Amino acid sequence: MESKRLAGEKAVDFVEEGMVLGLGTGSTVYFTLVRLAERVKQGLNIKGVPTSIETERIARHLGIPLVNSGEAGKIDVAIDGADAIDSHFTLIKGGGGALLREKMIALAADRFIVVADPGKFVTDLTHVNLPVEIIPFARELTEIHVKGLGCTTRLRMKDNKPFITDNGNFILDCSFSEIIEPNDLQMKLNRIPGVVENGLFAGLADQIITVDHSGKAAVLET
Incomplete structure (x- = not known):
């Protein structure tokens, strides 16, 4: 602290x-x-x-x-x-x-x-959960496309309900086996219909x- x-x-x-x-x-x-x-x-x-x-x-x-x-x-x-x-x-x-x-x-x-x-400094971003904000509509379809980039996904929950962002959207917490080219990955994620933004900066x-x-x-x- x-x-x-x-x-x-x-x-x-x-x-x-x-x-x-x-x-x-x-x-x-x-x-x-x-x-x-x-x-x-x-x-x-x-x-x-x-x-x-x-x-x-x-x-x-x-x-x-x-x-x-x-x-x-x-x-x-x-x-x-x-x-x-x-x-x-x-x-x-x-x-x-x-x-x-x-x-x-x-x-x-x-x-x-x-x-x-x-404690926030890491050697690389492998296995660090990457949040991806998605619209609620047809979120299962969006999730399929996100998984197609080589990650596992988990819908973020709060009080046994999907977590809702200030913008009224859902968040997928994504785990990639490796993140070699962050710029390339964030562009691929943001090209998926239904993805609003991702947590790579x-x-x-x-x-x-x-x-x-x-x-x-x-x-x-x-």
Whole structure:
């Protein structure tokens, strides 16, 4: 928990007066939000674009000013977490179910900063569950096509019912025996009718903030 706090808080060092920020989702970003709220109370003028209903709820509770993506005009910096980060700084995201909005905001931002504790780093993404957001209609047909790319799939459940994203969709958690070309895989997934988006974030992170062996926050340039 301490490493999450250090990484999450460090990201606020990159926030400047007047910025529009993409506010990610998850346990590490929570510490970013808390620190950001402290800066706002001290007089920092920023606006945030939340990537999930949960982040919006937390940000409003903390007193962080919010705008929607249409009102924002541009996003200077997006700050978000990751479920896994490989040696090439390719991310898997979507464990919290917000992958579509997270990817939209990450792509729109001038700079994408990822905050992660050291446990998120892996040698490769093999056997790391890859979330794929799909529309509910004919989801069995979509699942067949996704499996055709060489993975096993599991429909994400919550309270004995299919998990519903903020966008009203389902999520397939997919396990691939190997992910050699992430860019190729994400394009193939997104070409399948019924697939909305996938949790591969390849070549998007500009900086990754984690904690080094000495216990201090470290910034990795990608």
